[in-house]
Each structure stands twice: as C-alpha cells, then as structure tokens.
Amino acid sequence: MVGIKDVAKAAGVSVSTVSNALNGRKNVGEETRNKILQLCEEMQYFPNAAGKNLKSGTSNTILFNFSDFDRSFYLKIIEGINDYANANNFDLMICTNKSCEKYMRSNLTSGCITLDVKMGNEVMNRAANENYPIVVLDRVLDNPHIKSIVVNNYDPMVEMLQGVVDRGYRRFSFLGGLESTDDNSERYQAFLDVMEKNSIPFQRRNYYSGDYREKSGYTAAKIMTLSGEVPEVIVCANDNMAIGAIRAFHESGLRVPQDVAVTGFDDCDLAEAMGLTTVCIPNYERGYMAAQSLVDIIRGNSDMETLKISASIKWRKSVWDKRPRNMVK
Amino acid sequence: MVGIKDVAKAAGVSVSTVSNALNGRKNVGEETRNKILQLCEEMQYFPNAAGKNLKSGTSNTILFNFSDFDRSFYLKIIEGINDYANANNFDLMICTNKSCEKYMRSNLTSGCITLDVKMGNEVMNRAANENYPIVVLDRVLDNPHIKSIVVNNYDPMVEMLQGVVDRGYRRFSFLGGLESTDDNSERYQAFLDVMEKNSIPFQRRNYYSGDYREKSGYTAAKIMTLSGEVPEVIVCANDNMAIGAIRAFHESGLRVPQDVAVTGFDDCDLAEAMGLTTVCIPNYERGYMAAQSLVDIIRGNSDMETLKISASIKWRKSVWDKRPRNMVK
C-alpha cells in the first residue's frame, strides 16, 4: 500500500507538503504541486480512510442500517438516501445490525439513519450525542440527539377500513405484525376504532400474530382455512403477510376477493401485481427526507421534532363491493 | 468519545494493560482485568474501528458494492452474503459505486464483492492485490487477484427459447439490455443461435435496445404497438424490461400471451406474480457463494477459477402453446 510518505520520498519533499498539495491548500508552489499530483497518479496513491478519519474526526459519510432482506422497499429507501447524500457530497455506507454500533462509534461516519427492528434502543441511546446524530425510522425515541421519522399509520388505516366497512364487510380478522413495534400498535388501534365506531363486534381470537414476513401470513391463513374460521375480510398489518395469506387461500381453493377479501399495508412491488388493496408509503421520499434531516442536523441546523409523513390508499381488486347492486362488477 | 486512554486513567493502569485486558490476553491479573472490564461497561467504552484498523491492518470485514436500486434481487444477494459472513465471523459493509474505492483501499475491509455495472474495471484492477482479493459477479476479468462468478446465460436461454419455438412461435423480437455487458451478449447470442438452428429469419430491426430498467421495456413495447410491429413473442434480456413491456401492452389493450407472448430473465419477485416465463437465477445462493469464495481467498485458500453457476427455467402463462390442439387451454 503506497502512502503519503512514499509519495513524499519520491517527490523529494516532506509529507506535509504532499498533504497540503492533495488537500488543495494554497501554500504549495505551482511546480511542487504538479509534481506531487503527477506522482500520486503514477504511484496509484489513494488516501487511507482510516488514517484520515482518525486524525480529522470528520468523515462526511452517513450510515444506513437495516437487517430485513424480505422487504423490497428497502431498496427504494436506500435510493432516496443515496440520491440526497450524493447531491450533498456525503458518502453512504450501509451495514446490518451486527456491525452497526462499530461504525456508529468510530468517527468513520458523521451520523446514522436506521430502520431495523433488530436495532435496540439502548444501542442508539449510547451512540447518539451532540456530535453524532441519529435519524430513526418507524420508532419514536426520547433522546435529544435522535430524530424520528414515522409514518402516520392511523389515519390512512382508518380511512381504508371505513371504506371496507362501507363496501359491506362485517366479519373481520386481523393479522398483526411484530407486537413490539409502534407500527403494529397503531394499525391495530385504527382497526379496533373502526370496528367500534361501526358497532362491529370483534373478538380477540380473531387476532392472529405474525412477524411481518410472508411466511407468517401464509401460516395464519392456513390455520384459518383448516379451522374453518375464514372471515369475510382479513386485514393484515403489512403487505408481505397479506401476500402470504393470499397464496395460502389460493392453495386452499379460496378465491380473493369472492371468498375472502384481503388488505395490506406498504404497497410493495408485488402489491400492485397481485391487486392488493393497501396503504402506500412513499419510500423513496422517506429515505430522501431522512438523509435530508440527518445532513441538516450534522450541519448544525437542528430540528429534532418528530416528522410524521402521510400515506395514501390504493384500492385494488383484493377487496370488492359486497353490496348487492354491485355484485356483478 | 471515551477511549482506551480514559479507561486507563480511571483504572489507574496503563493503556497497554487495558488493551491486553480487552483483547483477552492472559498477561493481566484477575483483579485488574475485572476492574477494567467493569469500568469499560460503566464508561460505555467502545473500541474505535478506525484506530484499530490503522494499527492492525486487518478487519475481518467484507465489502459489497452495488448501485442499482431497481432490481430487488440485490436484497437476496445481500442476504446470502450476510448469512455466510455472519456464520464465519466476518462483518459486512455495503457501499455504492461512489465511495467503493475509498473502502477498498484503506484496510477497513479485507476484500470486496462487487455487482455493479457502474464499477469500472480499472478501479478493480487498481484495488486488487495479494492482500486484497475481489470477487466480481457477472463479469470476467483477467487479473490473478479477482475471481469471477458468472451465470451460465447461454444454456438456459437456448433451452427456454427452443421451448418457445416448439410451442409454435415464429415471429420474434429481442429486447436487449446494456450492450456493454457480457450478460446481454450471451443472452442475445443464444437467441440468435436458436433462430438459426430453427431456420427462423431474424432481422436486426427487430432488436430493440434497452438498459435493463423497466422503463426501457415499457418504451420499446410502446414503440412496437405504435408502429404496428408487434411480434408473436418478445424475448427480453431481463425481467424488469419484460414487465415494463407487459404493462405497455396491457395499456394498449393487447393481451399476454394471446396477442403477444413475453419472456424474461432473472425470475424477480414480480415475475411469479405476473406469470412471466423466465430463467431463474439463484440469487441467495449466488451471494452466499460469492462470500464463501471471498472468505476462502482471504484465508489463503485461493481458487481463482471463474465460477459458472447454472439457472433453471420457469414456464409460466406469459407464453402458451400456440399449436392448434392446445389452443383451448
């Protein structure tokens, strides 16, 4: 590995002159600078990030952390982050839960965006400080150096479910996601409130527990069909589980929506193709805004208020209108 | 930021003793060790990766580089890499093209896996050496420190297209991907060879240029419909473009496969849902094998032979059997 020292020796100057030349400082003679730059080229010198960061303590790099490879919208979020970062001269580094703390707590990065159920609150609270801001998605933390960006789950869920009720559905089941997540609580609360508002009785045994993954939706739906407890509509806490459920119903010979309707949440790629009625979360924009917030904070413009972003409803064929005059459609 | 030095001061010992204690060396007294460990806990000490790497020159970390957020199979590849890395005590760090060279050339990582059309060969050739191996997917490079893992495009493409011919199709169009890629050349060559073998004339004007993205497939299909040059079947160099084409055909009122059949390549998530006939690349396994190869090389077991992995065909409803007796189906 060729370092600044080797270049200095080759150029017959000191290391500081090389450093100055490379960093575009003006206290270097025209001739010297050219010679150094040319040598760097020839010798294939490349600055070592470790050494650089260690000294300067600054990196212009943002870290993104995730650990769930099942949900393709992560790519959209990364794309949003990447676009904002690139446009603002920040580098992007991505890691999974396992090595996240390592990169947060070593001036290799200037701040972190995290969207990872496996990431513990303690880890974030330990890492965040006035020099290291964190933006967390889908979770609200009470820490002056951590900004939250959450989706407004409640309102669109209420709106969608009221629409389902209005279309004539009465017998509901709910398929929940990870119960430790705020997302799941809010979506479930919205569900309960709509039930109550419309005086539709709901029994806890019609709540099925899932983990947001397709397989858990599949399993839940299998259980329903085997036990003969298939509802008129199954409301899922996310699309993946809804898709798993649809697959299970199809395998059991049940038609969606004729025999059972299904709703999701997220609007993932597959949702459109499968005709799933769902709530659309603007993921690219979420990533972009997260990066924007983080860079703002790094630059000292600290708005740490929780940001709530809104979502919209996509009506598709997994729910139809049960009311008589529309049956034909 | 609390460092080893602060802990040493608090414990009333020297920095070397703290370092020794933390790294589990046996030349530290039982009592001293306990006191140090407890202090680290209390003071929330966390080792700084930059300092560590700078000194040790080793990192047990593998780098993955990609830049295309349009293709969801990247998540599967990442998952494969992550699983192998975790199981073998390697950390995973992911970056996009922009900052890749920085992380390759600064002992923060021990090797790199790259799958990125934007990554230039020169960059890889500069970075790879006996201490820094690279595994590159979908590209073959002539460099003793770079191992290639490629998909056998040719054989499954020939097999699939022969099947299409056997089903009675004769008027073909080909929708190509980025022409600089080996993948595209091989897939196209397979196409040409099947045409020739079956004495089906193919004119170059029925080759449409795309860039692997959905939009380019959409555009190409729009052009076909508008110019009235819709073939019996359109063979696409990947799924994304095939999906774009299907969308365009549907918008123009054409049915798939009744009015026009479509084939893809990749077997992305959407392919199954949309019923696209395609070639299935085992992505999780690809990622896993790439990580395995890289770790092997890092550990000195250097098999640098190009690895060719095979793919399988998925017959779905975007191609049906045109021959009379099966028309009904």
Added chain:
DNA sequence: TTGTAGGCGTTATCAC
C-alpha cells in the same frame, strides 16, 4: 513555500 513535530486510538514489542 516548505519542513518538523505532535497527535488521533489502537496494538505490539520489549523492558521492568
């Protein structure tokens, strides 16, 4: 305009 020296956080070597 250029060079010297100290330090960023860590580990390794070698005295004690």
Added chain:
DNA sequence: GTGATAACGCCTACAA
C-alpha cells in the same frame, strides 16, 4: 503482571 514507547497513515499547528 505491568508500563513505556513506537508504530499505523494522515492532518495541522507552528517553525524555518
């Protein structure tokens, strides 16, 4: 068992 001390590659006063 423990502690100085010198590196690793780079940057930045400050001195020349």
